[in-house]
Amino acid sequence: MSQPEFRPGDLLIPRTGAPFRTLSPLAFERAFGLWLALRLIWRGDVLVGALGVDCHMALFFDQDWFDHKLRAAGKDRADVAQTLALTAEQVNEIWKDQRELLAHEVAQLAHLLNVTAGEIADRAGAATPVPPEPTADLKEVVARLDELSGRMGRLERLVVELKALMLDQARYGDAQGEAEDA
Numbered sequence: 001m002s003q004p005e006f007r008p009g010d011l012l013i014p015r016t017g018a019p020f021r022t023l024s025p026l027a028f029e030r031a032f033g034l035w036l037a038l039r040l041i042w043r044g045d046v047l048v049g050a051l052g053v054d055c056h057m058a059l060f061f062d063q064d065w066f067d068h069k070l071r072a073a074g075k076d077r078a079d080v081a082q083t084l085a086l087t088a089e090q091v092n093e094i095w096k097d098q099r100e101l102l103a104h105e106v107a108q109l110a111h112l113l114n115v116t117a118g119e120i121a122d123r124a125g126a127a128t129p130v131p132p133e134p135t136a137d138l139k140e141v142v143a144r145l146d147e148l149s150g151r152m153g154r155l156e157r158l159v160v161e162l163k164a165l166m167l168d169q170a171r172y173g174d175a176q177g178e179a180e181d182a
Contacts, residue, residue, distance in 0.1 A: 061097040062123040069113045083112045094124075103131040 070076055081091045084105050093099035101109065101124050110117040121130040 061095060061125050063095050065123050066095070066113075069115065073113055075112065079112065080109065083108050097125060100125070101128050103129040107131040 070080070077091050077095070078088065080086075081088050084091070086094075090099060094101060101120075106117050106120045106124065106128060110120045113120070117131050117133075121128040
């Protein structure tokens with residue numbers, strides 16, 4: 001078995017020391033594809049495919065993107081803490097990639113920044129879960145719950161008004177009864 005000829009600038013296969021050009025076309029395509037994918041993810045570049053789909057996925061939390069989106073929405077990290085019901089320290093841990101976002105936090109952050117949950121998950125790091133998209137049935141349930149919540153609020157106000165009327169009636173009745181006794 002003869003040794004392959006080395007040329008200046010040859011990329012070598014790890015562990016074997018052979019140049020990549022000695023690989024079969026299929027093996028080269030697989031190795032190059034993996035290398036390119038890892039390089040794009042590591043650098044956080046955006047790869048636009050033939051369909052024009054944004055294939056961006058950050059390996060780590062993309063602080064600059066989130067800070068830019070917060071500024072564009074007129075918000076800051078304190079608003080994130082309030083929205084997610086976290087402390088400022090916990091939000092800073094998210095920004096430093098020391099704490100992962102949970103699926104429900106992804107949805108809340110997407111609502112705060114007015115972007116999709118998928119975009120938040122892509123920019124928050126490779127391990128960030130994407131919450132399930134609500135189905136039409138779930139949207140109907142949420143709309144119905146909102147309606148019921150409004151009705152419940154009106155009923156609570158009516159109960160308070162009735163209680164106040166009853167207390168006034170009791171006071172007025174007591175005062176009227178004392179006046180008749182005198």
